[in-house]
Amino acid sequence: MxxxxxxxxxxxxxxxxxxxxxxxxxxxxxxxxxxxxxxxxxxxxxxxxxxxxxxxxxxxxxxxxxxxxxxxxxxxxxxxxxxxxxxxxxxxxxxxxxxxxxxxxxxxxxxxxxxxxxxxxxxxxxxxxxxxxxxxxxxxxxxxxxxxxxxxxxxxxxxxxxxxxxxxxxxxxxxxxxxxxxxxxxxxxxxxxxxxxxxxxxxxxxxxxxxxxxxxxLGSSRPTTYLVLLENPGEMRPSGGLIGSVGTITFANGAPSQLEIRPYDDYNRLLKQRFPIPSPLDRLMSFYNNALEIGDAGWDPDFPTTARLAEAMYKSATGLDVDGTIAFDPYAISALLAVTGPVSVPTFGTFSAADVYAQLNYIINVQSAYPHEGKQALPVVGREVLKTVLAQPIAAWPRLLDVFQQQARGRHLQIEVHDAALAKSLAAGDVDGSIAATPGDYLMVVDANVGATKGDLYANKSMSVRSEVYADGLSRHLVTIDYSLPAFNDDLARALNPGDGSYRDYLRFYLPEHAAVAGVKAALDSQPSVAAPVNVTQEHGRAVVGVFFILPPQHSLRLQLAYEVPLQVGRSYSLFIQKQAGSPGLPTDLLVSYPGGRAERHLALDRDEEVGYRW
Missing domain, CATH: 1.20.190 (Delta-Endotoxin; domain 1)
Known part of the structure; x- marks a missing residue:
């Protein structure tokens, strides 16, 4: 600095x-x-x-x-x-x-x-x-x-x-x-x-x-307790991944004094009230007692909304209140281990930054007879990682804080708190995982894996955005997303993708509120295909276009969305592209034509991006 x-x-x-x-x-x-x-x-x-x-x-x-x-x-x-x-x-x-x-x-x-x-x-x-x-x-x-x-x-x-x-x-x-x-x-x-x-x-x-x-x-004046959501982006959900484990962490005088994490399905039978299943998830998956489960509370990509729902479900199951919610995924754990070095966990082995995600998937889904049994490793591994982080010397603290900031920017760490002043700071630092409220053009692409597989670990995804901006304030867009799914040739891949291994996804495009949709096209293996009916709604001040598709292994799929957006007349244009929480990145080719100019950019989209042009 x-x-x-x-x-x-x-x-x-x-x-x-x-x-x-x-x-x-x-x-x-x-x-x-x-x-x-x-x-x-x-x-x-x-x-x-x-x-x-x-x-x-x-x-x-x-x-x-x-x-x-x-x-x-x-x-x-x-x-x-x-x-x-x-x-x-x-x-x-x-x-x-x-x-x-x-x-x-x-x-x-x-x-x-x-x-x-x-x-x-x-x-x-x-x-x-x-x-x-x-x-x-x-x-x-x-x-x-x-x-x-x-x-x-x-x-x-x-x-x-x-x-x-x-x-x-x-x-x-x-x-x-x-x-x-x-x-x-x-x-x-x-x-x-x-x-x-x-x-x-x-x-x-x-x-x-x-x-x-x-x-x-962190409990300097009184103990504070936060709900903890461990999300798995291998089974992508809008808030960052299936919430595989749920628990609480309590801080007192700057340090964790208690950590309890359990598999999410432990809470289902404890719920005292029925939580409705959001549409169209109710038509795409089946649920215990035909009610929403806490593992699927992350159907909304706006994390404060997800956190409020998860807290309500946790209180229904336990009767306990919390001071906020912290969600993180294995990418965040890996980044911490890159600073601390490997962690040895009795019974479960040694976990490093390079292999922690793969090892956890193997323990839960392959090594154990039942996934619920394998999930018992998560709290044990989590406690050991936390102990190792706390044992780091003072000189390492800034690097750990840098990791927290980087993972928050990449939306692998999301924090929602009830304290108003801290919540304002988290929102200003883009740590709260909220849908961005931007004045210009906007795009966010959100996957929701509804096939109960870990297909997001294997599916190859890329995006291209072609935009034409006119002097009268109109912008026209063609967004193309390509998916391909390989064959599953090893035991781990087949265990993580049971059945026929197909990738079943409900894809949503979040656009400016007044966007007008021209149409959606789908092509399977370059051949025109009939996609499921398009669902257009309004959420969080955004127009939302949703479409469901099924992609079998060894096939590819292309989805295209055409739309236009009325913008304020002026001599400049900006486009904010927000990444989905949990996603390691979405390679994106961007081509923007505007009065008197044309610009191309390649984005990794491993964090939010904003581009702007003047003429």
Whole structure:
């Protein structure tokens, strides 16, 4: 965070400032000499700031006492130089005179804003040094990990708040500069600086949010209990996968004090009320007592909606209330193991980042006589992974937090809480798994495997989107999704895909509310096929187009949806493509034609993507 900011302002802004000096110094005399001295001080200060940030390092494992001390000394040199140099620039009549010119004025303002950004970076580095010292102190603390984590959150709040307050306004000014006509080299540097500062400010804001709200969420003031949903995207459902296991985790003073996870079907016979089966799931699958089961509570891709339903079902079965819901999948577990290393679990073996998903599927569906029996491995493995995560040294905590953030962005981790302030922060950070409320064009493709197989582990999927945007505000789209299913030639594949192994899927397209559907086509092995009737509804302020299909092994299927969307007339266009929770990614080719232009992009779609064009 600090290193990136310093590097930006150390090299990029110095080049621009000196280039601007050549343009601004129009005559000899004291003003020109003062201006030259100012640029010299800014150059020296930026160089010292760069050395300071490099010396500190970007990761806590680099934050040794010697490095913290050296970075502090360098920044104490950098700060005064930057402040004196920028003060000379701001008071010098030559830049002020250039500021009155129509074109040079915008460039001069941008140069001065870059200078101010350097000062903000130096002062925020002081804040990050305080954070580094807090890490050092907590690492030496003999208290339990949970208590140390709560202490760290408490002591880093003030410096992170200060860093966020310093970085946010200079970032806003750089963005304003980018909205004005600038010389091309200067524009490139300002854009680069704004990008780096945006990343630093976002990290400071995220850290501040955690320091203010994560403590209470982890039981700093009272024990907190969350419903836990372990989803299996091998049997994809709209919320991220079949909810194979359900339980609770209780936090007290920053650490888990209790973890209970059971197979979802343990709860079915305990339900005190009947929960209706959503349409058309009631026509596609059969259920115990003709009522919705908690394992299928994830029929809605909007995770807060799924969480509320799962909590109601859990309370019906147990009579217990919770403080929120946490859902995660094996991809998230694998990412954690990539940081902690392999975990050995008595009776069940060793699990690593590379094989945890495959091993769990084998234990549950092949090694055990019955899946319910195999699912008993899940709470045991989960507890061992959790113990290993908690045993990590303080220096590894930021990497673990990075994993949590990355998995949340990929929607492999979703969290819904009842605390209003924390819920707002989670929504702002895209951690709550909600359907995005975006003003422009929108698309989300949602699979629901209704065949009781693990076909999503084997099906190959890809998408192409062809969009034509017109000056009158209309956009037309053709979305093509290709599926192919291989033959199941080994015992594991056949066990995970029983019966004839066909992939039975209810596919939904989420579109802007006022989208008009032109039609849906299907082709099996390149031959036109009759798809099931198309179901068009409205959910969460979106138009939803649903279609059911069956894909046998060794066959391929292509589905195409044509539709158009009325948009606000203007000279720009944006398309937000939201990924489905649990999906490892959906390779997508995007082609957009707009007035006077055409653009192609390939997206992995392993996280939400937004593209925009102007004309």
């Amino acid at each position: 600090s290193s990136a900011t310093g590097r930006r302002l150390g090299r990029g802004s110095v080049t621009i400032l000196w280039a601007a000096a050549l343009l601004l110094i129009g005559g000899a005399g004291l003003e020109s000499l003062t201006l030259a001295l100012a640029f010299g001080e800014v150059q020296q200060g930026s160089s010292a700031l760069l050395q300071a940030t490099d010396r500190l390092g970007a990761h806590p494992e680099q934050w040794t006492p010697d490095r913290i001390s050296a970075a502090g000394r360098l920044n104490r040199t950098a700060g005064p130089l930057l402040e004196r140099g920028c003060a000379r620039l701001q008071s010098n009549p030559i830049p002020r005179a250039a500021g009155g010119l129509p074109v040079a004025g915008a460039d001069t303002t941008a140069v001065l804003d870059l200078c101010d950004a350097g000062i903000a970076a130096s002062r925020s580095l002081d804040d990050f040094l305080r954070v580094a010292r807090a890490y050092q102190a907590v690492e030496r603390d003999p208290a339990p990990p949970g208590a140390r984590f709560i202490k760290l959150l408490s002591e880093t709040g003030a410096p992170l708040r200060d860093a966020d307050a310093r970085l946010r306004p200079v970032l806003a000014r750089l963005r304003q500069d980018l909205a004005r006509p600038l010389a091309p080299p200067l524009r490139a540097k300002v854009a680069e600086a704004a990008g780096r500062l945006a990343d630093a400010e976002q990290r400071a804001a995220l850290g501040l949010g955690m320091s203010e709200q994560l403590g209470p969420a």
